[in-house]
Amino acid sequence: MSAADRLKGVETFVAVAEAGSFTAAAERLHLTNSAVGKAIARLEARVGKQLFDRTTRRLDMTDAGDAFYRTCVRVLEELDSAERLLAADHLEPSGRLRVDMPATFGRLHGMPALLAFARQHPQVTPHVTFTDRFVDPVEDGIDLVVRIGGADAWPPALACRHLGNEELVFCAAPAYLERHGTPRSFDELLGHAAVLYGRADGSTGPWTVRDGARPPTRHHVEGRIVLGQAEAQVAAVEAGLGIAQLATWLVEQRIREGRLVAILPALATPGLPLHLVWQRSRQHAAKMQALVAHFAGTLHIGGDAPAPASG
Template identity: 35%
Template structure:
């Protein structure tokens, strides 16, 4: 007889590509995960995975079973959520990915009251600055800042986000205050690696102007970018949710080149074609209220 926990284990292994990672997600030992997979294959009478010392891959039967298994799990979760809603509560697992700096500074504090109000929700929040594949890695949703790069995702806006050029007063005293886009090209920049080389984009009417400067530092974390700017290494284009406090304290000064940076947003996204759970909708609504409009972190 097929067991739901065996199906869930198979889906976790297939999505993560690793028994170890699936065990971490499911909070199980690797031996339990392996045992459940073996039981499932025995009940089905089919091999679902090719196992080697280096990696796991789906067999033809495994690929066919995965599609239906994932749908079964979603429908069970939706049924559970619907029943909970009928009783006026939200229950069950919710797995979210978010960037490290925003997650630490703003998302986590906003989630605490939401989780207190809905103690039946089992939230897993994974902070990671890389662009995760929401569908294949088993996330219910992803909180991100910036442009939506994946067309397979449906996004709900949580808050507006304003980015500003900033630098330490010491750096500006040594190198001068840039007053135009042309001036910027002669300065040293601190860049966010996950956005590529053309991250400095400014709005001039209907046009977008991309600016490249010599790079002093390229890094994949906003906290480090702010610290590097405060240390006088160069100019950084940072969202106000990261740089706001440093601007208010005087540790960083705003660099005005006459054009605003392209407007961006904080959003939560879920896979296209997959009905978002009531838990995800409720979380998004709570975050909108917590962040405000305009958001509380704007200078």
């Protein structure tokens, strides 16, 4: 069997795995259902494994099929990368680029970085949304997602780059500390008014505290005021209503300007990770490579060194 024939079977298998049915894959590949079914049958016979569990209602990959899919995706990506590298040297980033960011982080940090990118690449047309839900880049058709928090493992169709972990600090307004004193320990801190984050179901976010080398512990406290938005918390703290535990990226400028004071620095605690997440199928486009490189150089948080892209 020629290499071309083997690759054709692999492309058909990947299309079925991603489309979830022979019919949808056939439409994508401009083939008949019969041709797709025969290609999968020949592939299963060649590898000696059943790749799909078939019923009248659904099509699922077997464990062997899932492992084979991951390998096939890497092979096809490497082939695609080799072809694109031959043409990439003279390509100027251009075209529409859909980006999604967390609302507050995006406004404070993402937008300045994106505007600088847009000035550098006038042929790129960014379409930017700001959402605090976890969007699915594939399902929602997003090119690049800036995500705070997320899974330990990403689906095979996605690539990611870790840009550090946020750090959580306790902070208060100078006027509040003048009236109530500065706590010198966590026990003293518990006696102060707390400005807490609240969810729609009525629950509140706990204070998370690191004690030496031990894992951080979570403490549920009573709130002087409970707010469901991070910038609203900052406003309440700045107004002198109490102490809050907030991400440094949210308050660092106010701390530098003296509008807020970081207290009990020994209790500063690692928070959620910051990732760039994008579709592997789009990662070799010049506009994507340029944006990932730009964001990786401008959107670090916390003290962690940026990691290379996964996969």
